[in-house]
Amino acid sequence: MKADAIKLDGKAAGSVDLNDAIFGLEPRKDILHRMVRWQRANAQQGTHSTLGRSEVSYSTKKIYRQKGTGGARHGSRGAPIFRSGGIYKGPTPRSHGHELTKKFRKLGLKHALSAKKAAGELVVIDSIDVKDAKTSALAKMVGSLGWKRALIIDGADVNADFAQAARNIATLDVLPSQGANVYDILKSDTLVLTKAGVEALEARLS
Template identity: 60%
Template sequence: MKLDVTTIEGGKAGSIELDEAIFGLEPRADLIHRCVRWQLAKRQAGTHKSLGRSEVSRTTKKMYRQKGTGNARHGAASAPQFRGGGKAFGPVVRDHAHDLPKKVRALALKHALSAKAKANAIVVLDKAAVAEPRTKALKERFGKLGLASALVIDGAELDANFGLAARNIPNVDVLPVQGINVYDILRRDTLVLTKAAVDALEARFK
């Protein structure tokens, strides 16, 4: 698969051949879905908590005598059916993460990249670097390139000025190549790869 390489100013900088084994697969929604669920479950805090009947601060005195009142037998005001009592089967602090094999995660990333390639939603830049960290100037350049919602993947090291200029632009994310993931690829309309990122991805999957 051959794509044109553009500069950040919108000019042409040759072309690049993308590896069909990474960018030319037939996307499988089930693999991508499994990986997105794994990512979102892994980052969920799980700090939700409610008090059970053994944790609420209520008196332990018997509410009323056992027999003769015509009411049900009760021995604690902390029971769930009473106002101010503990919650029955409430949420507890727990880890929501589940396992996903490493090979499945790698394959899902390939399929996410292939899905963007199939949708013609990949832009290749020669490099993601600017002289000054000016958000307004970078936003105008993105406008010329037609990038309203984009994930920019650079090489192992991000250009500091580019990162500063891009961080205040809505719907634009910038990540080093080691941070590329399925969820961030899917949540933006366009995937922007630098030549360094393409080389790193191809080296990673070989």
């Protein structure tokens, strides 16, 4: 399929051919959902921890005699039944990540790109070369183009001057093609691909 390309100043920059097998799929919510869950699960630190009965700081001495008190036969103040006692089967540090095959992850990225194209939220630009790395100048360009929360994906390497200028713009994220992922693509309001980014993504996903 054909897609119009623009320059950073908004002027036309010809057109680019998009691979239908990558940008023309019917987006499937179940695949995108599984991909987002996989990414977010892998991002969890899993450092949650509680103290068990053997870890709380209490004496191991029997708290009162076995018989004659009229109460239950307790032996330790660190038991879960007592206030400040150990937690029974509480959370411990662990990994929340799970596996997804490379084939499925590649398919998920294709559906994410197709979802943006189908929603009219995909923009192709000629390049992100800027004359000077000025944040104020780039912010004006982005504002004039109407990009509210944009993700820009460049080729194998991101233009250094552009990355420096975009560093302090909160609504702009810049990634190389190898860093393209489903969660960031779906989270953005506008997905911006450079021509080099399109070529790199098609080479990666073909």
